[in-house]
Each structure stands twice: as structure tokens, then as C-alpha cells.
Amino acid sequence: MRLGFVVERLLQLVPVLLGVSLVVFLMITLTPGDPVEIMLGNERATPEQAESLRREMGLDLPPHERFVKFVRNALTGNFGRSFFHRRPVAEVIAERLPATMELTIVSMLIALALSIPLGVLAAVKRGSILDRIATVASLIGVSMPGFWLGIMLILLFAVHLGWMPVSGRVDFSHEVPRITGMILLDSLIQGRVDTFLDALHHIIMPAVTLGLAMAALLMRVTRASMIEVLQQDYILFAEAKGLGRARLLMRHALKNALIPTVTVAALETGYLLGGNTIVETVFGWPGLARVIVEGIFSRDYPLVQAGVLVIAVIYVSVNFLADVLYTLLNPRVKL
Amino acid sequence: MTASAAPVEPLLSIRDLEAHFQTQVGLVKAVDGVDIDIFPGECAGVVGESGSGKSVTFLSVLGLVRPPGWIAGGSIRFDGRELTALTRRELRRVRGKEIAMTFQDALTSLNPALTVGSQILEVLREHTPADGARPAEAQALEMLSLVGIPEPAIRMRQYPHEFSGGMRQRIMIAIALACRPKLLIADEPTSALDVTIQAQVLDLLMALRHRLGMTVVLITHDLGLVAEYCTRVIVMYAGQVVEQGPTRSVIDDPAHPYTRGLIGSIPRLSRLGEKIRPIEGQVPELVRLADECRFRARCPVAEARCGARIPMSDLGGGREARCVRPGGRR
Numbered sequence: 001m002r003l004g005f006v007v008e009r010l011l012q013l014v015p016v017l018l019g020v021s022l023v024v025f026l027m028i029t030l031t032p033g034d035p036v037e038i039m040l041g042n043e044r045a046t047p048e049q050a051e052s053l054r055r056e057m058g059l060d061l062p063p064h065e066r067f068v069k070f071v072r073n074a075l076t077g078n079f080g081r082s083f084f085h086r087r088p089v090a091e092v093i094a095e096r097l098p099a100t101m102e103l104t105i106v107s108m109l110i111a112l113a114l115s116i117p118l119g120v121l122a123a124v125k126r127g128s129i130l131d132r133i134a135t136v137a138s139l140i141g142v143s144m145p146g147f148w149l150g151i152m153l154i155l156l157f158a159v160h161l162g163w164m165p166v167s168g169r170v171d172f173s174h175e176v177p178r179i180t181g182m183i184l185l186d187s188l189i190q191g192r193v194d195t196f197l198d199a200l201h202h203i204i205m206p207a208v209t210l211g212l213a214m215a216a217l218l219m220r221v222t223r224a225s226m227i228e229v230l231q232q233d234y235i236l237f238a239e240a241k242g243l244g245r246a247r248l249l250m251r252h253a254l255k256n257a258l259i260p261t262v263t264v265a266a267l268e269t270g271y272l273l274g275g276n277t278i279v280e281t282v283f284g285w286p287g288l289a290r291v292i293v294e295g296i297f298s299r300d301y302p303l304v305q306a307g308v309l310v311i312a313v314i315y316v317s318v319n320f321l322a323d324v325l326y327t328l329l330n331p332r333v334k335l
Numbered sequence: 336m337t338a339s340a341a342p343v344e345p346l347l348s349i350r351d352l353e354a355h356f357q358t359q360v361g362l363v364k365a366v367d368g369v370d371i372d373i374f375p376g377e378c379a380g381v382v383g384e385s386g387s388g389k390s391v392t393f394l395s396v397l398g399l400v401r402p403p404g405w406i407a408g409g410s411i412r413f414d415g416r417e418l419t420a421l422t423r424r425e426l427r428r429v430r431g432k433e434i435a436m437t438f439q440d441a442l443t444s445l446n447p448a449l450t451v452g453s454q455i456l457e458v459l460r461e462h463t464p465a466d467g468a469r470p471a472e473a474q475a476l477e478m479l480s481l482v483g484i485p486e487p488a489i490r491m492r493q494y495p496h497e498f499s500g501g502m503r504q505r506i507m508i509a510i511a512l513a514c515r516p517k518l519l520i521a522d523e524p525t526s527a528l529d530v531t532i533q534a535q536v537l538d539l540l541m542a543l544r545h546r547l548g549m550t551v552v553l554i555t556h557d558l559g560l561v562a563e564y565c566t567r568v569i570v571m572y573a574g575q576v577v578e579q580g581p582t583r584s585v586i587d588d589p590a591h592p593y594t595r596g597l598i599g600s601i602p603r604l605s606r607l608g609e610k611i612r613p614i615e616g617q618v619p620e621l622v623r624l625a626d627e628c629r630f631r632a633r634c635p636v637a638e639a640r641c642g643a644r645i646p647m648s649d650l651g652g653g654r655e656a657r658c659v660r661p662g663g664r665r
Binding site: 232233234236237238239240241242243244247251252255256329330331332 | 397399401427428429430431432435436437438440443444445446447448449457458461462494496507510511
């Protein structure tokens, strides 16, 4: 990989982040509602008290000055204090991001574990009953709304059968000291098997909800590219070499067929890392998306702005990683 | 060595081969009753236009006809075994080990995502027992230098796109010959190459043939290549063999009007100014063929007798032709 490529990508980040910041700032500013009023709520506060609070939060400045101040502070890593949580925004985000990351990773693992074998199988047994079942199932998976599937899973497995917890990441009795913030990982590092199992128990339903929709999409991508690759001359030549079926499929076909799958999976990962508002809300998952939504409701400007910025950085970074991964699979591409 | 040379057992013997394809317009008999013998040590040329069934015939030998095509009948005997009766597993041990095949375009035939080294090593590892006398790496290196790849140890780690067209063709040949097969089927080995590189690759192929004691089937649409490199020629047309015999004698005195047409349509530098005579018309659609000579519609000397199924006639001297009046003789 050329250094120039990395620099180029980093430079691309500048306009993206500036643009995202500006758009978010404008949207927040243009949205009706006053954070001061919301914070003071029903408390009877004098106009003077409200005014002093407004000044304290920097809301007395005109909008353009507020934006410049935000950008200047953000450049030094200072995202301000959350109005609602009354502590640094960075701290709030750092607390919530691992939950979203954990959910994303498990969802993606479920999606890949389902989609790649099924996609390959459907392509190899093209036109068979199995292929048709897989195609119909993936169509259902793609078209099923996440919130509906989530609610159905909760109703069936949590409420009706009582096998699964309704919401949350882990039982309160199982809190572990924080290392990475990802409970599955932290509990493993600290050898807390019971906590690990409890966290796994909690993550299954939200991860399945997200994972199934992605698996459906990825399966279709894998199947289509696998079908195309299987018709290539190099597969015929590899077959003429007397290679076994497994080797032919796994080594010669899959490595080429996975290129589009990886691209789509990376895009989806970036999207998921931004947090899935609906799934996080349905399952009471304390992730990044939910804290941003809460921030929007409480007009917590600094939190929303920083949160969206973090999502943008993650999205661009994941795409960068996807490009790097792409070169590993496809030696013809040089970055 | 020719077919006339006393009773030599053929290495490969194809009889009544039928390979069919189910298509939208109907059943296509891409190979329809083909008989071909390939004798040990010879270099036989198989010529014909696209769609003549030459490639499908030899893909059938390796059991590589892909759906929607299949082998509908016939027998393929190789080195004393009936290949059509082998299980998939047994057939795999023949592919690459005893019969190897190369294809037209090395760029598309080599896997773009795997290094050249791994593509040659895997065929060696597939067919040599784990406790083989020599490590696969050494054999791969030797094979690559044999086909004229400089610095093979470095080149092993490179990908196909890092090689020139001629080099890629050499690599494909190295892979095909890695296990020292008895028979090499080279399907249009030079059609994708520049003319200057063509001769290099074919000369290499012939040198290797002698060195490794291999039998070669050269599938091509270029009769000129056959004239230069093959001792015997098999001419195919519309899914059938229409003529075969020693190259020299077939080219000097073609018995089938199609062969005459092929020879007449080769541009020759030595006869500048002479008009090229293309064969009029096109290869017939291979769907719902009538029981008649398949070349009838394009044949300049067709007559009433051509409306029946034409058998192969033995012309002596190892020559055969599928024509009612071979060589224009009545």
C-alpha cells in the first residue's frame, strides 16, 4: 500500500467531517425547541436564571459563532459537555460506543456465518429446491422490517416462552470491571464465564434481528458472484487439473467470489457501527444510536453533534479498511 | 507414427461419442457420432471452425462437459480403461495426472487471485503422494524453468496478471505438464497470442513433447499450424469427423470438399496475388439436423446422394473421409 493512498484518504476525511458537522449543526439549530426550557422543565426559574444557564451552555452566541467555536474545540478533541448528562460528551460516547460495536460484531458474525455457506450452496446447487428455498428465505429476510422482527422475537422468546431476556446488555448482578467496554470481551478477559454467558444470552436476539437482514442481502450477493465465478475459465482449468470439489470451491471460486461480498459487508458494518436506532430502542440496547436519539429529544446539541461526527469517522474508516481488505482478496488491485 | 503403421494400440480411442446440449431452441448435438484414435507418441491436430465440436469432444474425454451439456453416449478408452465408466473420484485421478488440458486464453484460465506458484504446487500435491520422492516445490521450479520462465523462484510468488501473454501461456503449459501426463490436449494454445509468440510457444510444446515422451492433441482452427506441427490431422465439421489421415497427404490431396475449402481459405504469402477462396455459407444450426451430409448446403459438388447419412469411407494409407465421392473421385 502506498503512503500516498493513506494520506489521500485522510485528506478526504476533512471535507466529509466538516460537511457532516455543518449539516448536523444546521439541522439542530433549525429544529424548534429550546434546550434551556427542556432542562429547566417544570421548575419555576426566573428569566435571569434561564439567561445565565443559556450563557453557561454557550447558547447566547449567534449560530455562526457557535459553529466556529464547535469546530475549533473539536479540533483539539474537546467536544464540550453534554447538557443532559452533565459530563463531557466524549465520556458519554466512549461509554456507549462499545455496546454498539459489540452488537455490530456479533450481528456481522451471524450474518457471515449464515450467508456465505448458504450463498455458495445455492450457487453450486443452482435451480435446486435448496436454492429456491434459500432465495425465498433471503427475500423474506430482506423485506422484513427490523423492528417488527425484533418485537416478534421478544414476544415469542422473551414474553411467551421466557427463554430470553427482554432487553439490556447484561443482568445487573453480572456487572464486570470495564476494560474495553464490550462486555463479552471483558468478561472473557477476566475469566467471568457466567457473565459472558449472560451477556451472550442478552445479545442473541438483537444480533439475530440485525444479522438476519444482513445475511439475506449478503447471501444474494455471494450467490450471484459465485455463479459468475463458477463459469470462469480458471475454474474449468482447475477442474482439468483434477482438483477435488472442496478445493475447487473453497480455494479457486470462493476467494474470487467473496470480493463483492466483502465490499457489501464492509458497507453494512459501517452502517451498523453508526448504530441501529430501531433495534437499539426495541431491545433497550444502550448503544450509540440510542444515546443520540435521546440527545435529539433533550436538545442536547453537543452530544448529538459529536455523536454524528463519530459515526461519520467510523463509516469512513470502515470503508478504508474495506479497501485494504479488497486488495488482499484481489491482487490485481494496488492501492 | 500413423494409423497405418501396423497394429499399434491407440492411447486414446473415442467411439460413437455423443455430446448434447439442451438449449432454448432445442437439443444441440454438438458432438454426434465421433470416432477418433490418438496413437502413443504422436502429435495429432484437430481442426475445424468454431462450433465444429472439437473442443467439446476433448472436454468429454476429461468428463468436463458442463451443464446444460452432457455426454449422451459412446465410449472413451484411454490406456486400457473406459473413462466413461469411471467414478468421479477415479476420473479426478486421470485429470491433470494422466491427461492434461490447456485452454486458449491463459489470462482467464489462470486464477487471478492465486499466485502462479500455488497453482502449480496444488496440482503436484493433488497427484503425488505426501511421501513423494521430491518435494513439490523443487518439481514446480524445475517445470517452470523447463518452460522458459526466468528466475522461477521469484516468479512463483507472483500473480498471473504480472506476466506477459506468452509467459502466461508457458505457465499454463507448466501447470498442465507438472505431473508428466501421458496425453496433453492443447485447446487453441496460441490463438490468443501474437504471431511471433505463437511459434515460440508451439516450438516449446514440441520440445517438451519429445523430452517428456508425451502424446499431444493440438486443437486449432488454424490448418497452417497443423501442417507445421502435426503428423496426423483430424478435420471436424458440425459435430462430426469429416476427414482424417497423415497431415502431408491430407493437405496435398484433400478428400473432403470441406477440407479442400479450409485449405483454399488459408492466405499464403508464397502465393501473393492469388485470391483467397472462402467457404461460402455458414456452419449449420446443430438443432434438428436432417439425416444428410452436413456440409451439403455449402458444398460446391453436392449431389442427390448427399441427402442420406454418409458413412466414413476408408481411403487406404490411414486416410478416411465422410464423403460419397472422396477427393472428387466417383
